[in-house]
Amino acid sequence: MNEVDQLGKLSVRNITTSLPFNKIDQAQIQLRVQDTKSINYVGLQLKTRFNVKQEGVLRVLTGCTMLPNGNLLIADYYGKNVLIEYNEDGKHIRDIPCSDSPFDLTVMDTERIAVTYANDVADDIEFLIIKNNTIEKKVNLNSICNGILCQDNKLFIVIEDGIVITDIAGKVLKQLIVDCDSCIGTTKDRINFTVKDDQTVHCISMTGEEILVRKEESLVHPSGITVDDHQNVFVVDRDSNSLIVIQHDGRSSITLLSETDGLVNPRSLHYNKDKKVFLLCDGNGCALYNLG
Template identity: 35%
Template structure:
């Protein structure tokens, strides 16, 4: 057999005997008889002997202990140049002040920081590769979802046209297929994790079975290869591109003109991947930065309880919602004359709550009542669920979002007029100067106010002093806010079709995406979080779909 190892002492005597054990100190194989002699000698009594099967595993970790230039065994180590030397190499390092014997240098190599750093480097690179591959897969799935939605749109549009459009439809599908096929080809990446996994396994093998010398030298050789691989990974991740896909239907199609030459156009949107290679050591250092959310609970997941369809008597335009203490839900549909619909905790429609004016935004006051702003009248209604009596509070400007906190109503005024604070009798308690030109929603806690703007979420004190703000490319059209705790909020983004959480991090926020188009979000707008029930209600604005999620949270450990 090609992998049979002979006993070295026997071979010296010209006897052929198979080795049963391998000495990692002497780097020689021993048969059963020679092993007994080796163990009996004082100078080799404490040497580490391993089985031949273990040796063959360790043999795969290629580490040279011989100088390539002089073909002599390494005996010394220059710590100044971080290089092993044979006796003939010494002349080149006469001026070096830090020459050690190799035996001295390799002491405790398995516990060295160099080996630990190499393991951390491989683990960090593996984490980056796995994360990159997951994002590539997710982007590919989303790309195909968008493609399927466009195909569906093409078909639905086509069904309203006569047979004269058959040829144009076929041309459009061909165009779509050609462009998406070309774009999908770029998703095929030759980046994989197996090289790093292999290096990691080699290190584990060295730590368990190799000599200190092999560990010492192997650490440096593997480090060179891993560094080169990481450089390659960074290049691949920097050059990676993701694609979006859109379609524009030619407006002449709907007019059924015979002279139409286009069914529409397909546009593949190319954007650079925002995923960056993260150095685990740098991340660890950054984690020591003061973060108010550290030590508090944070959202770690959403579990779907059920989805339901709103009562379809008219088109939907859902702007606001809330959950009552008994689990019932109130959802505002502002389309037409508008209505406030009540559903039970399973999503079954119960009734429309009487409302004299078109409702806009609502906020819960207690278990029996809520307040509502209106589109067509300058007043706020306080409505009791079990009484026909409605309290009207006049206001000086048109209103948008509203939030109740500790006996006070915080109301967004249109036209950049700021935020007015009222008691339940309508008395003005405070006016907060704030440009509300692009602000639609407002949420409050005992100490903070949260509002939306043009692709921005802002948090400030009850006196109007700014605390933190957040803006990012993945947050387009933030239209709904729900407070998880003072340091973290849910945000529904109608134009980017996703739901994020944003946590305070100094004077800015850090986001995490929990739901997207693949979860059924199509222009989500109205959201509400019930802290007692740990439930999040999410409503799309136009398609009449709502969903209830259980919020899974956990403790963020305090670092340092």
């Protein structure tokens, strides 16, 4: 370095080029299209199936979810006042005590879950800390609460008069006056629910505007609903013993599972986006499916 006078010469050149980004709206539309997928490419592969112990006169598995550690948490509405935890292989881990018979549940974060009881005796919603099985908070919405789902630090709860949206602390942010059944499914900008009286599946915006309605003649008593990464809607029907998928645009539907596949009174359904698996609970127990 002491003997070298110079290592090179530095120069700057200005080059004019054209980039195909003159229409920003088209670029945004292309991104949204990539977020959707035709149901013709949807397939389920059975991963595992296991029985759930019956602790009451009936076994009615009305709620299910997957914990961050991969374990499964199930609500038996006619069982004991507990949530039942299993691992992915179907091994019973523990029972988590509740104040009453749990109807539905959702994961809030790595430590907490929210539980509904679907009656006018217990508190409407409870936040449970699953590590030590303690009640962190009770939330009263002055209504019977059924299905519940947590997304983007908000809780979506089905009540008697529609859907309530709260923050993660249980403070009511908005109430949507809609006619819906007990189950609910959401994406980043949509809320999906069923109406059994007219055999329809509805999709609305987060502010309540109707996006689409799909009439499904095969639906007799829909009891569970969830949404995949491409906004395709999955619904289980407890009376027709079926699982159907409705395309994101509402134009078509396919029956994925039926009674011939072993479905008996399916009640609840959950899709885990991290693991790309479905958890389905029916009268016999639970099954995990890989989404193909």
